[in-house]
Amino acid sequence: MTRSPEQASIAFVVPRYGRSVVGGAETLCRLLAGNLTAHGTPVDVLTTCAVDHLTWANAMPEGETIEDGVRVRRFPVGPRDGRTFGLLHGAIQYGATLPYGDQVRWMANSAWSPGLLGAAREYTWVIALPYLFGTSFWQAVADPDRTVFIPCLHDEPHARQSVVLDALCSVRGLMLNAPGERDLVNDLVAGHRDGTAHLRTTPWIVGSGFDEEPLPTSAQVVAFAARHGVDPGYILYAGRREHGKGVATMYDHFRTYLQTCAHPRPLALMGSGDLAPPSDIADHVVDLGFVDLDDRAAAYAAAGVLVQPSRLESFGMVLFESWLSGTPVLVNERSVVLRRHCEASGGGLWFGDAASFAEALGLILDEPGVGGQLAAAGREYTLTDFRWDAVRDRFHGALDEWS
Amino acid sequence: MDPEIAALMDELTRRVDEKRAAGLYAVDDMQQPSSDPREPFLAEELAHVADLAEISPNLEGVGSTRAGVGNAVGKAKSVLARATSQPLIGVADQTTAFNSVLISYISQLAQEVAALREQVDRLSAHAPTDDPATD
Numbered sequence: 410m411t412r413s414p415e416q417a418s419i420a421f422v423v424p425r426y427g428r429s430v431v432g433g434a435e436t437l438c439r440l441l442a443g444n445l446t447a448h449g450t451p452v453d454v455l456t457t458c459a460v461d462h463l464t465w466a467n468a469m470p471e472g473e474t475i476e477d478g479v480r481v482r483r484f485p486v487g488p489r490d491g492r493t494f495g496l497l498h499g500a501i502q503y504g505a506t507l508p509y510g511d512q513v514r515w516m517a518n519s520a521w522s523p524g525l526l527g528a529a530r531e532y533t534w535v536i537a538l539p540y541l542f543g544t545s546f547w548q549a550v551a552d553p554d555r556t557v558f559i560p561c562l563h564d565e566p567h568a569r570q571s572v573v574l575d576a577l578c579s580v581r582g583l584m585l586n587a588p589g590e591r592d593l594v595n596d597l598v599a600g601h602r603d604g605t606a607h608l609r610t611t612p613w614i615v616g617s618g619f620d621e622e623p624l625p626t627s628a629q630v631v632a633f634a635a636r637h638g639v640d641p642g643y644i645l646y647a648g649r650r651e652h653g654k655g656v657a658t659m660y661d662h663f664r665t666y667l668q669t670c671a672h673p674r675p676l677a678l679m680g681s682g683d684l685a686p687p688s689d690i691a692d693h694v695v696d697l698g699f700v701d702l703d704d705r706a707a708a709y710a711a712a713g714v715l716v717q718p719s720r721l722e723s724f725g726m727v728l729f730e731s732w733l734s735g736t737p738v739l740v741n742e743r744s745v746v747l748r749r750h751c752e753a754s755g756g757g758l759w760f761g762d763a764a765s766f767a768e769a770l771g772l773i774l775d776e777p778g779v780g781g782q783l784a785a786a787g788r789e790y791t792l793t794d795f796r797w798d799a800v801r802d803r804f805h806g807a808l809d810e811w812s
Numbered sequence: 813m814d815p816e817i818a819a820l821m822d823e824l825t826r827r828v829d830e831k832r833a834a835g836l837y838a839v840d841d842m843q844q845p846s847s848d849p850r851e852p853f854l855a856e857e858l859a860h861v862a863d864l865a866e867i868s869p870n871l872e873g874v875g876s877t878r879a880g881v882g883n884a885v886g887k888a889k890s891v892l893a894r895a896t897s898q899p900l901i902g903v904a905d906q907t908t909a910f911n912s913v914l915i916s917y918i919s920q921l922a923q924e925v926a927a928l929r930e931q932v933d934r935l936s937a938h939a940p941t942d943d944p945a946t947d
Contacts (some may be wrong), residue, residue, distance in 0.1 A: 419846035504859075505912030506866050508905045546912045669836055687934065755814030758824060766838040768827045772820065784815065 415806070419445075419452040424520050424542045426456035426481055427469075429608035429759035431649070433726060434561040437586070437617050442479045444618060444797055445804065453532070454481045455525045457544065465491070465520045465651075489543070496519035512572040525751035526551055526567035536584070536806060539565055540577065547575040557579045557811070559615070561720040562590055562597075564745065574601040582811045583612035584804070586724035586754065589746030590614075613807035616724060618797035624735045625710040633707035639695045639735050643677040644770065645712035645736070647727045648719070650682025655718030655741055657684060663719075664690050665763035666770055674774060676716075679708055709734035713774045720744045729795060732756050732787030738778050741770050756787020852922030853929065861918070865911035866885040869897065 423438040442452050454476075459468035467485045475483050497515035500507060507515065507537075521543030529535045529548055532555070537545035539561035549556050558580050562568055574597060578582065584590050591612055598606050625633075634641045644663070650656050659676075667673050667690060676686075679697045684692040700708045709715065714730035720743045728750055729737050738757035751757040758773065760766040764784035773780045793799075831837060852858055 477816065496916060499915035499920065500912040503916050504862055505915055506908070507912055508908055510905065511909045511912070566921070667866045669831075689934070739819070752813040752817060758817070758820060764828045764832060765824060768839075769824055772824055772827070779820065783820075786816070 417812075418531070419536065419808075420529060420532040421452055421533045422525065422529060422535055422537040422544055422548055423453045423454065423539075425459055425462060426461070426483075427476065430460060432462070433722070433724065434559070436726065437478075437559070437561065437724065438538055439477075441804070442616050443477050444738050445801065446479050446543050448797075448801060450801075450805070452479065452536075454479055455528055455559070455600060456481065456483055457520060457525065459486050460521065462520075465489070466562070471524075479643055481523075482528060483530065485523040487521050487523045488519065489518045491518070495720050500506075501570060501763045507570070509571055512570050515570075515693060516543055516546045516572055516591065519546065521547050537580075540573060546572070546576055553579040554581055557582045557584060557807075558693075559584045559586070560590075560594070560709075561586065561595055561723040563723055564593055565721055568597060569592075569600075569610070571601070574598060574606060578606050578608055580609065582610045582807060583608065583675045584615040584807055585612050586616045586744045587750060588614060589749035590723050592745055592749070594643065600790070603751050609788050610811055612660060613803055613810075615728065615798055615803045615807060616795055616801035617729075619729055619733055619791055619795055620797055622706065622733060623762045625707045629707045630711045637677070639675060639677060639694060639711075641711040642713040642774065643675050643695065643711070644774075645677050645679060645709065645715045645731075647679040647709070647715060647730070648717075649680055650678060650684040652684065653719075653721065654682075655720055656682070658741075659716060659718040660686050661765040662760070662766035663693075666767040667693055670771060674713060674770075675713065677708075679705075690692050706734045709736050712736050714733050714739055714754050714770065717741065717743045717744075717747055719747075726759070729791045732784065732791045735784045735788060736775055737783030737787060739766070739773060750790075754790030755796060756783050756790055760785070778782055781808075820829055851926060853925035854922060858915075858919060858922055862915050865908060865915055867907045867911070869900050869904050 421438050421442050423435055424437055425432070425709050426438065428439070428789055438454065442454050445452050458467070458469045458471055465486045469483055471483055474483075494515065497507065497511060497518070501515065519542055525544060526547060530552065533546055533558045534554065536559060537548045537556055538559035539545065540558060545558060549558065558577065560577060560583060567573065577594070578598065578601070583594065585594065591614060594608075594612060598608060606652045630641055642720055646656070646659060648654055663676050664687075673693065675693050675695050677695045677697050681699055681702050685691070697708060709731045712731070715727060715734070715736055715738045717725065717727060717738060717740045720741050722744050723746055725747045728740070728747065730756075731738050738751065740757055741757045742748055742759040742761045748759050751759055757776045758769045773783065828837070
C-alpha cells in the first residue's frame with residue numbers, strides 16, 4: 410500500500426524483525442505494522458540484519474524487502490563489544506549501582522545501527538520498541554521529538570537505570586500495552602531524579618489487537634488432543650521454557666499440585682526451550698512442542714486452564730489467545746500487568762505460592778462452572794478492549810494528540 | 813476489580829488457609845524457596861558485599877582538631893581536598909564499576925551453586941536408603 414501525500418510517514422524501529430524471530434516485542438511490532446498497513450496506514454519497519462539476540466551477527470542481507478505487505482529496511486548492526494555489554498548487563502541484573510557513565514557504556518554496547526538511525530530521520534514519526542536495546546535508546550537520544558516509545562516495560566533492574574528513565578522522559582510519547590504497565594511507568598518516573606522527573610505527555614494504552622474468531626469445535630479439540638496423546642482438560646503452558654519465564658517455579662508448584670490433588674491433570678508444554686521438567690514430575694508432563702498457527706487455537710481450547718508463571722510481561726499475548734479460544738488463565742501475582750488484566754476482565758485467578766497455585770487449579774478445573782465463567786469474561790474483555798479496530802483508533806488518537 | 817473475581821480470590825484464600833491449618837501444605841516446607849530467579853547461595857552475605865560496592869570518597873570529613881586554628885585549618889583542608897579530588901573521583905568511579913562487574917560474576921556463581929545444591933538435595937531425597945538386610 411502506498412502513502413497518500415497528506416499522510417504522516419511512520420516507521421517502526423525494532424532490533425530484529427521477521428516471522429522467524431521469537432520475542433514478545435518483535436511479535437507485537439510485526440502484528441501492529443501488518444495491521445496498520447492492511448487498514449490504510451502504510452508503515453515501514455527499520456531493523457537490523459541480525460536474527461540472533463545473543464550474537465547480533467549480521468545474518469540477513471542489508472536492504473529493502475516486502476514482508477506480509479510491509480516494507481522492511483534492514484541495516485547492519487553497528488560496532489559493539491558484546492563482552493562489555495554482557496558484564497554490565499549482568500551487573501545491573503544482580504543489583505549493582507553503576508555510575509551514569511557506565512550506564513551509557515552499557516547502552517553503547519547494546520545492539521544499535523548507525524544506518525538505521527540515519528534512515529529514521531526520513532519519517533514524521535518513529536515508533537521504537539522495546540526499551541532495552543540500543544536501537545530504541547539511541548533513537549531517543551538522537552531525535553526525541555519525533556520518537557515514540559512502545560517500551561514493553563518489565564519490572565526489572567534494567568528499567569530503573571537513570572539512562573533508561575531519562576530516555577523514557579525525553580521522547581514525545583509512550584504507547585503502553587496494558588494498565589499494569591502504566592502503573593509501573595508512573596512508579597518508576599515518580600522515583601526518578603528525586604521526584605522531579607516527568608513524562609513529556611500522558612501515555613496512551615494501545616497494546617496489540619485480535620480479531621473475533623469462532624471457538625474451535627469439539628471435534629477439532631478432541632482431534633488435537635488425540636494427536637498428542639493427551640486427554641482434553643490439561644494444564645497448558647505456552648511460551649519459551651526458561652528460568653526468566655518462571656518455568657522452574659511452575660515445575661516446583663506443579664509438583665505440589667501432584668502431591669496434594671486426588672486426580673491431577675497433566676501439564677502440557679507448548680513452545681521450545683531447554684528447561685526440561687525434573688525427572689520426578691516428568692511422567693505427568695506432555696511436550697506438545699512447536700504448535701502451528703493453524704492448530705494453536707485447538708491447543709488452547711483443549712486445555713482446562715492456561716498457566717502463565719512469568720513475572721516479566723508487558724502485555725501477556727498468550728492470555729488473550731487463551732481467552733479467545735475459551736480457556737481461563739492462572740497468572741503469577743507478582744506480574745502487575747497480568748494480574749491487572751485478570752482483575753479488569755474477570756478472566757483468571759492469580760497465585761503467589763505453591764499452595765495457592767494448587768488450590769487455584771482445583772477451583773478452576775474441578776469446581777463446576779468456574780472455568781467457563783472465567784473464560785467467557787476473558788473473551789469478552791479481549792473482544793471489547795483489544796479488538797483490532799479499537800487498537801488502531803488508540804494508535805491514531807495518540808499520534809493526533811502528540812502532533 | 814471484577815466482583816466475581818474478588819469473590820473467587822476470597823474463596824481461594826479461604827481454601828488455602830483451611831488446608832494449611834490442616835497441615836496439607838506442609839509439603840511447601842520441603843521445597844526450595846519459590847522465588848524467581850532462584851535465591852542465590854549465601855544471599856545475605858552477597859547483599860552485604862553488594863552494599864559495599866559503591867565507592868564514594870568523603871571530601872567533607874577532613875577537619876582539624878587543633879585548638880584555636882582548628883576551624884581555619886579544617887576549611888583549608890576541605891578546599892584543598894575538593895580542589896584535588898578529580899583524579900580521586902575518577903578512580904572511585906572505576907573502582908565502583910569494577911566492583912559491580914565482580915559482584916555480577918560472583919552472583920552468577922552463587923546462582924549456579926544454589927542450582928547445584930537443589931539438584932543434590934533432590935537426588936538425595938530420591939536415593940535408595942542403605943538397608944543391611946539386602947546386603
